[in-house]
Amino acid sequence: MESNVIQYLIVLFVYFVGMLVLGFWFNKKAHSEKDYFIAKDKLGAAVIGFSYSATQMSGSTFMGSVGQKSVIGYSLMPAGIASASAPWFTYVLLGERIRKLSDRLKSVTISDIFEARYYSKFVGIVTCIIMLCAFIPMISAQFQAAAVAFEVILGVPYLVGLFIFGIVVILYTTVGGMLAVAWTDLIQGILMIIGFMILAPIVLYATGGFSEMNIKYGEINPEGMALIGAMSPLWVISSFIVWGFFQIGGAPASVTRFLIPKDDKTLKKALIYSISFQSLMYICAAIIAIGGAVILPNLEKADMLVPTLIFEYLHPVFGGIVLAAVLGAMMSTIDSILLLAGSLVTVNIVPKITKKQLDTSKRLKIGKISTLVIGLLAILIAIDPPAAIFWVVTMSFSIMASAFTFPLLLGIWWPRATKEGGIAGIIGGVVSCIVWYILGYIEYQSFSIWIGGIWPAVFGSMVSLVLVTVVSYLTKPAPQEVIDTFFDDILIDKPLANEVVNAQKG
Template identity: 60%
Template sequence: MSATTQYIIVIVAYFIAMLGIGFLFNNKVTSDKDYFIAKDKLNAPAIGFSFSATQMSGSTYMGTVGSIRTLGYAFIPAAISSAAAPWFCYVLVGDRIRKVSARLKSVTMADIFEARFGKVAGLLATIIMMVASVPTIAAQLKAAGNSFEVLLGIPYIAALFIFGGIVILYTILGGMFAVAWTDLIQGILMICGFVILLPVVLTNCGGFTAMHEAYAQFNPAGISISGSQPMMWVISGFLVWGFFQVGGQPAATTRFLTTSNEKTLKSALVYSILFESFIFLALAVISIGAGVLLPVVENSDMALPMLIQGYLPPIVGGIVLAAALGAMMSTIDSVLLMVSSLFVNNIYEKYIKKGENAKSGLNAGRITTIVVGVLGLLVAINPPDAVLWIITTGFSLMAAAFTFPLLLGLWWPRTTKAGGLAGIVTGSIACLAWYIAGYVLYGSLSKWIGGIWPAIFGSVISLVVTVVVSLATKPDSKEVLDVFFDDTEVEGEPA
């Protein structure tokens, strides 16, 4: 039996399992709220793994491996800081969002922004999240298509539509139920994949010391912590992939809307931390090893598939590839669900078909999921080369727009509607302006003035503007503040 046939057997079995989960949970979806957030119907492992699997995405397995291999140790702080993202997200906003969403019966993160900063802010947040999410979907599809092409010999376009079609199908069938439970299974596969690959890479490199010395020969500039990048670039990357996940990953923080139970959310945090800590520490080692074992790679995003192909038996490699595909699928399904929920809940039901029944919203959600998925497929047909930097662009826009307005809105009563709205607007504009300036000067989406990442620049502008405008405008009403700062619990069903 050929290696390609063995890969295909494993991947087909994996896809059948994912589709089976979609069909299994199809009958549980009876309303648009079930479809979008499965409120109080998910347990802690499903929430915790789903949060982390969504956050990590295909950039972890494809883009980050390729970027560390190319940039060296300068990018490792950014990668490892991602393991701290659950701490920042759960501790700084998770419990607050849980309480507020239980009180408001929120379905989307845009509902939170609307309740705190007004309808215009809610609509603007909806639009930014929807627009910034399409590149993320396209990037995951690109990574999957490239993997299929390298390992299975399937033409890139065919691979796109096979992979994308399966993700779209199980998402429209089971909604958040299917997304969360497939994320749990995919997360377990990710752990298994790195448990297999990590010792293989280390053994073939001759151990940590030999790997380090060999990498110094492969990439002399990359062996230092700053490498060829300004130190501010390294520091910015560390902050962006850790702290700024608070605002930059609304598809992940949407998990805080799925439960009103405090104990469930705290337990979910533990699962997220353990999961991500292992994955990102292992990833740093595997990525450096990729430079040693694969000194010549035409496309850096293909480093992981080439490691699988060159150093693992096909059946075992199929399992690791399934883990990589799982990272991509978990992000695509979550982003698809987030975008469809934003459109249905914050545009369709409020401005187009007011007062329609739950079934109408459910049907609209499924149709939107298909439309957004197809749009992502079309963009993925001819996207830019580097997966990581496609994702980073959309992520940075949301991080700059949302991080500080969200934090201040949840923790500082003096934040006003005008301040929050101004912070969202100026943060997003400043981020885009910084990207444009960097591209004009350096012709790249990964190089910026002074090494300062656009997410950092835009967020600082957003913070200053939010504070200044809030202090200059009238405080919000007691009714609004009570929703956000009254600590009375509104418990739902235990998950």
């Protein structure tokens, strides 16, 4: 046992040192806030594509999501399919538009785009507050997942694992910025692929193959074999929509990657990498979830399925690689969210509070301090963590999806959207999402079962859509300069553009 732990620790030590070296290496290459926060025009398609997907796939993919699939069964599989297809929605509906707009607006954060489109500093502040409030529990959930993995596999005390992991990821993110984050995401993404491609065949072999695996799973969880099993049809449909389409608003750290590419060609190539990466990962995740439930039917905590499989079925060297992949999934989410959180404080909050123009060195210093402080706060919360990983991440995701999906989508595609409509959609989406969670808890004493089977992200987003549309039609149209900035490449003929806008005014 002690020998096995040493081998695990050696693999992880090499991995952590490598991440830190990259962080300090790229620290020398960040000369401006754009270099530090978004590495504008400095990353290729493969790095952007892997970074987008690695950010989207957090500890919940390896632990929470796999664990929940093992319990719920095939009713949750559409969520995996939707997650694999999420890049189609975000790249196609947002990618090119966000990239072009970021060039025009000189944007560093996604809040810059919200503020410019809805011509309101209030909108910029509100979007920052919502993201920061959602980010901290999401980061804490990743820290929790990492510390538990250390505890289960290596026997390392929870708090020791938490602080080792937390310090490493906070340090390389704070020091290296987006260049370090994106390149470490690429490495972590490759490790994720290797890790799941090692574990999935072993699990499948241990169950006796696909047919035998499903027969055995049907014996221990008959309801889990049905696409519409214990969950209602609307629950299944909602989960598919949420983890696919609603990545548009629910994953701003991933969407921030669209601020980086230098041209559309790079963006389209990045999409291919993202789709390929995520499709492979979620196929393997499905096999591990169902097969793992067969192999370990009496596991007390579903979140512990992957760590337990690693410990019991893999040689320590291979187990160390898979564990590094699991930790990499968490790191890639934490580093991206941390960096975006730091950029929101530096670019969108501090200048409005101080009302001063700071030079580059001061902005970079504030960015690094903000990133460090937010990371440490998330660690403190993770010391005494809340409920299951999957549902903590889901709740934070749902709030952001409700707030941002349609105000962002309509904001960049619909000229008639107004400031008042955007504000109503953002705030109304958050409030209705939270209310839906509360009503579900009152009815079922659970945050994972909702009235009518409708996910809070879907309900909140639908309310947001109605509010943006109705309030926009009832209020004065956006100023012409906003229309020109956001839509002159869509409404190419200027007289025609004015005619369309005037028609909408009427």
